[in-house]
Amino acid sequence: MATPHNAAQKGDFAKTVFMPGDPLRAKLIAETYFQNSRLVNPVRGIGGYTGTYQGKPVSVMASGMGCPSIGIYSYELFTQYDVENIIRIGTAGAIHPDLKIGDLVLGQGACTDSNFLQQYRLPGTYAPIASYALLEKAVALAKEKNVSYKVGNLFTSDKFYDAANSMKDWQKMGVLAVEMEAAALYATAAFTGKNALAVCTISDCPLTGEASDAQYRETQLHTMIKLALELA
Numbered sequence: 327m328a329t330p331h332n333a334a335q336k337g338d339f340a341k342t343v344f345m346p347g348d349p350l351r352a353k354l355i356a357e358t359y360f361q362n363s364r365l366v367n368p369v370r371g372i373g374g375y376t377g378t379y380q381g382k383p384v385s386v387m388a389s390g391m392g393c394p395s396i397g398i399y400s401y402e403l404f405t406q407y408d409v410e411n412i413i414r415i416g417t418a419g420a421i422h423p424d425l426k427i428g429d430l431v432l433g434q435g436a437c438t439d440s441n442f443l444q445q446y447r448l449p450g451t452y453a454p455i456a457s458y459a460l461l462e463k464a465v466a467l468a469k470e471k472n473v474s475y476k477v478g479n480l481f482t483s484d485k486f487y488d489a490a491n492s493m494k495d496w497q498k499m500g501v502l503a504v505e506m507e508a509a510a511l512y513a514t515a516a517f518t519g520k521n522a523l524a525v526c527t528i529s530d531c532p533l534t535g536e537a538s539d540a541q542y543r544e545t546q547l548h549t550m551i552k553l554a555l556e557l558a
């Protein structure tokens with residue numbers, strides 16, 4: 327039953343999987359928030375864990391960075407492990423001028439410069455979108471918890487270091503923030519008939535050069551993590 331990238335057996339993953347890019351963030355979520363957490367996938371150090379959160383079965387597994395990586399892991403979870411919902415718990419760079427470090431962005435849609443979507447051979451441009459049910463629930467939770475958030479388009483880029491410096495162009499189109507996985511996750515969910523949402527915390531501002539360090543990205547993301555976990 328295992329795949330080349332996942333040693334878990336059928337039934338090892340819960341219906342809802344939380345998916346940060348960073349394997350250390352996945353470990354931290356499992357160790358800090360899950361009860362009875364167990365490692366179900368050690369392959370490539372990508373770390374998949376299953377346990378319970380507030381009595382509900384939940385899993386967390388890292389995606390790695392970029393569309394090809396989340397494309398593999400999300401496709402396998404949806405098609406081989408009967409996973410229904412994948413919720414990305416990510417960091418993102420602010421594009422919208424009103425966003426600051428620590429703010430939450432809920433990715434209603436995800437524009438992209440990746441070729442990932444070309445595999446579907448569609449006769450036009452596909453618009454990857456989040457599950458409306460998950461998005462609606464996340465908005466309600468953000469309001470309830472009084473968290474500073476925005477809902478709108480992400481820009482899923484293949485580049486962290488963008489030689490063309492395209493952020494101003496995406497800003498003109500009202501795009502909120504840049505990250506590297508949401509478009510592939512949303513397209514994979516659509517292709518497999520499943521549900522996905524990307525919840526991101528602003529970790530830096532590429533247009534101003536303001537940035538948080540690796541430790542912040544690994545640990546200071548608890549507002550987002552606690553909100554996302556309630557989506558299970």
Ligand SMILES: O=P(O)(O)O[C@H]1O[C@H](CO)[C@@H](O)[C@H]1O
Binds near residue numbers: 392
């Ligand atoms: O913090 P994560 O979830 O990895 O997300 C962002 O951080 C990585 C780049 O530093 C990319 O994966 C990007 O999408």
Ligand SMILES: O=c1cc[nH]c(=O)[nH]1
Binds near residue numbers: 417504529532
């Ligand atoms: O992809 C990313 C993630 C965080 N910050 C960025 O600038 N880009």
